[in-house]
Amino acid sequence: MAVQTRMAENFAKMQEFSADGKGITRLAFSDEDWQARTFIISLLKQAGLTIRIDDFGNIIGRRQGKNPAAPAVLCGSHIDSVPHGGNFDGVLGVLGAIEAVNLMNENNFKNYNPIDIVVFMCEESSRFGTATLGSKAACGKLTVRDMKQYKDTDNKSLYDILHSRGIEPDKRNKVIDLKNLKACIEMHIEQGKVLENIHKPIGIVTGIAAPTRIKLELRGKADHSGATPMTMRNDALCAAAEIILSVENIALTSLQPVVGTVGIANVSPNVMNVIPGEVELGIDIRSIYAQVKTNTVSTVKKAIEKISQKRKIQVSLHTLADEQPVTLDDYVINSIENVCREDNIAYNKMPSGAGHDMMHLAEHAPTGMIFIPCRDGISHNAAEWADMKDILRGTDVLYKTLCSLSAADSSIN
Numbered sequence: 393m394a395v396q397t398r399m400a401e402n403f404a405k406m407q408e409f410s411a412d413g414k415g416i417t418r419l420a421f422s423d424e425d426w427q428a429r430t431f432i433i434s435l436l437k438q439a440g441l442t443i444r445i446d447d448f449g450n451i452i453g454r455r456q457g458k459n460p461a462a463p464a465v466l467c468g469s470h471i472d473s474v475p476h477g478g479n480f481d482g483v484l485g486v487l488g489a490i491e492a493v494n495l496m497n498e499n500n501f502k503n504y505n506p507i508d509i510v511v512f513m514c515e516e517s518s519r520f521g522t523a524t525l526g527s528k529a530a531c532g533k534l535t536v537r538d539m540k541q542y543k544d545t546d547n548k549s550l551y552d553i554l555h556s557r558g559i560e561p562d563k564r565n566k567v568i569d570l571k572n573l574k575a576c577i578e579m580h581i582e583q584g585k586v587l588e589n590i591h592k593p594i595g596i597v598t599g600i601a602a603p604t605r606i607k608l609e610l611r612g613k614a615d616h617s618g619a620t621p622m623t624m625r626n627d628a629l630c631a632a633a634e635i636i637l638s639v640e641n642i643a644l645t646s647l648q649p650v651v652g653t654v655g656i657a658n659v660s661p662n663v664m665n666v667i668p669g670e671v672e673l674g675i676d677i678r679s680i681y682a683q684v685k686t687n688t689v690s691t692v693k694k695a696i697e698k699i700s701q702k703r704k705i706q707v708s709l710h711t712l713a714d715e716q717p718v719t720l721d722d723y724v725i726n727s728i729e730n731v732c733r734e735d736n737i738a739y740n741k742m743p744s745g746a747g748h749d750m751m752h753l754a755e756h757a758p759t760g761m762i763f764i765p766c767r768d769g770i771s772h773n774a775a776e777w778a779d780m781k782d783i784l785r786g787t788d789v790l791y792k793t794l795c796s797l798s799a800a801d802s803s804i805n
């Protein structure tokens with residue numbers, strides 16, 4: 393069967409595993425997710441892979457190498473979705489990886505290093521409020537205690553949900569040997585519009601940005617909007633407005649790549665005739681460079697202090713998350729680049745603004761990512777779309793990169 397037909401069929405099939413409503417709703421460990429998982433396991437088996445399941449339900453399908461003891465090359469992504477998301481986020485990386493193995497089978501490619509195709513469970517934060525849980529678990533960064541604490545909106549713990557699916561996290565059955573990995577690679581839609589704008593079909597990811605997230609509570613005074621003169625106010629929303637613009641300005645004028653967003657603004661009492669007494673802001677600052685992020689956060693904090701003092705507003709600031717950005721590995725980056733050069737494919741080296749499972753693996757092994765364009769940069773939305781020609785090109789680049797990474801004569805140094 394032609395690659396295109398097979399890929400089109402598999403994407404169409406994955407589209408069926410969704411709760412009702414617009415787009416794809418396939419929350420981690422839901423019935424839809426479980427059905428999709430069963431389908432993916434059948435594809436992995438059809439591709440001749442040996443399936444193992446770890447203590448978080450992550451699926452690992454192995455294509456044995458000429459040297460079974462050699463470090464493995466790991467490749468994959470996730471299949472869960474946000475509510476009303478798209479059919480490409482994560483799914484592309486899983487179907488692409490499986491297709492790469494199909495191509496190896498058809499072309500009779502013999503890998504020296506074992507190749508592990510992985511499907512990480514629960515990548516999206518939609519159900520438990522935290523992202524990349526499967527890869528965290530595989531990398532030993534998620535404890536059973538954490539699993540008991542993480543609850544979904546029905547107040548069911550992640551731990552209980554795992555058990556209800558027959559997964560026993562207490563058994564500590566780690567399938568991915570973190571000490572014996574040669575390289576890790578994931579293909580993903582860009583989830584931004586850079587590739588589309590510059591008309592390049594392949595993105596080679598140089599680093600994965602990580603966020604610092606700050607919750608800011610501003611307290612002024614909620615006075616009558618008619619009876620309080622302009623000079624006698626402590627308007628928390630006006631302070632918030634200045635802070636929002638300063639976050640934008642600090643990120644915009646930074647000489648190094650960083651993005652800053654205020655995505656949450658809750659105003660209290662939020663009525664027309666009362667001066668806003670309290671505002672809660674959610675600030676998200678990201679960079680692929682740890683130092684740039686640290687500097688930006690400290691500049692933002694200084695701006696917050698200055699604005700609140702000037703306006704006599706009380707501030708309490710909580711850092712909700714402060715994660716480490718990840719630099720991806722030159723060896724894997726060069727391997728992808730070589731494939732693109734040989735095939736005359738235009739590519740762009742670029743950071744990933746969104747987090748991915750591979751950022752955890754990057755702490756243990758040389759890791760890289762391939763991006764393909766998605767229409768208008770839209771993702772986490774029913775309008776998410778990737779063209780088949782881009783999917784096929786990305787899959788071919790992934791296939792050739794996997795061949796080169798798992799061939800006997802390739803070495804890290």
Ligand SMILES: [Zn+2]
Pocket residue numbers: 470481482515580
């Ligand atoms: Zn994803």
